[in-house]
Amino acid sequence: MLGLEYFTFTAVWSPVFLALMLMVTGGYFVLIGPGSDRWAKGDSHVSVGRKLLFVTGIVLLYLAQGGPVELLGHMMFSFHMLSMALSYLLAPPLLMLGLPPWVWRRVTTYLAGSPLSKLKVFARPVVAAVVFNGLFSFYHLPVVHDYVMLHFGIHRLYYIVLFVAAVLMWWTLVNPLPERAGVQGLKKMGFIFLNMVLLTPACGLIIFADEPLYATYSDPAVWARAMGYCVAGDPAMLLRQFGGPESFGYLQPDIDQQVGGILMKFIQEFIFASMLAYVFFQWYKQENRENDEEEERLGMARPNDPLNPPLPPQAGP
Template sequence: MLDIILDEFHFSTLWNGGIFLFTMFAAIIYFFLLPASKKHSWWKSFAFLLGLIVIFIAIASPLNVTGRIKFSTHSLQLVLLLLVAPPLLIVGFKTAILERMKSIGSMKKVMIVLTKPIVATVLFQIVFYSYHIPFMFNFARLDLYLNYFFLLALFLSSVLLWIPILSPDQLSRGQKWKYTFVNVILLTPFSVILFFANTGLYAIYSDINLFMSALALCLPDLTDVPPEFFASLLPFDPVHEQWLGAIIFFAGKLISFVVVTFLSAKSI
């Protein structure tokens, strides 16, 4: 059913050319302009490139349009954008440029504060839960720029969240696991609420008028699109989608935190 629906969308709607250019630009800067230390290995460069690809898939591929139709796909986007891409980018980032940034006193002080475990945790949790308050989520999805602002804020705060785990000298092995445990617990209510809700929490996925307005942001021209087409995009039970989204996010959260923390703690 979904394949048939996506066939109705134009190529430029399914694939975001602007974000593609941005990721290409980021890759060019990384490989050709940023200085690399002698310790920078090829697998770190591969990890960084893979992180950029994951970001592109999450917010610039057909997955993004599907995420406006199915909440479970939105949960998958969250996993990719917040739990998979940031660790890859952090691991692969060239540390030589970071050393130069630390020479700037004000920049160093800001980064020290923002990457403190308690600050990074509180900042991420506030942004994450604020975005997913039903009325805020519905409102953000009706404005293209506001939605991308939230996604950018989520991504940046998730990078800060992962730095204490992946930093080799910020936390001890035991502290890394405690930090991971706290964040897993704090993110669990999101999945629990979705799993046990007996009604659709987000009207953007069930109200035909809101749904049309949100999806219109992905379509270049609506003059030839009949309302019946939009109605055909709502065959998915919102309660079931929330239940499935809860499982996807919970599993993705648990796997990513445990795997990344295990590998980071093992390297100490």
């Protein structure tokens, strides 16, 4: 399917990365199980829903960075953007919500006493939004993208930094420590809207480009070099066997590029628009609740208020 049948099991499923994800998942269940007696204070119970969120996040991250989506992302730009959406818009909040609050208390306490505490400025809402969307947009400049795809070490480092930036951006939205007062109400809606706006220029550049922007998906020689990092063997063999990325794409390179930009923007808009609606609904309920409590308080206080005595009953006709 989509040319995956031409590649080995190792190339498609990345057993080493799969083993790493399984180790992380196993460590998670040890931490929230036997390990909770040592590290948790108070209620160490972790709900089934929270466990499902974490496992789902791990599965999405594996598919995007080590599974079939990752390999297809080297052959088609639309799958590359799907991989980016899974890695940075879906997996981080699921993983963050999957960890119980007592884990995050341990993490934040450790970071507060380490040299990394000097970097806490990057966790501020506006800074986090600008940094994440800036790194994402910068990466998709054609010259930067092609360079990163052709240099394995820089590629991995950039993806790790981008993931950390995504976690900092999502921190404001999911607030995994309920006792800490986070951004709420109109400010939170403004933060969501800011993220929606900041990613628009990069997606617009991709969607409305008149020609293919990335040599990785249009130049067979560059494509073969990039493929050499996820497929064992001589890149020249890929050229002789397939000729280039067009052998796998079901769309022309320019159309595939537009589909990728639209896909990324659609996923982002759907996620943030859903969150915007949820935050607005919660803010609206909170405002109505406070108004009702204020009216009830005034109503109970009025009979005993000497400045506003109750009106006498009116006599009948």
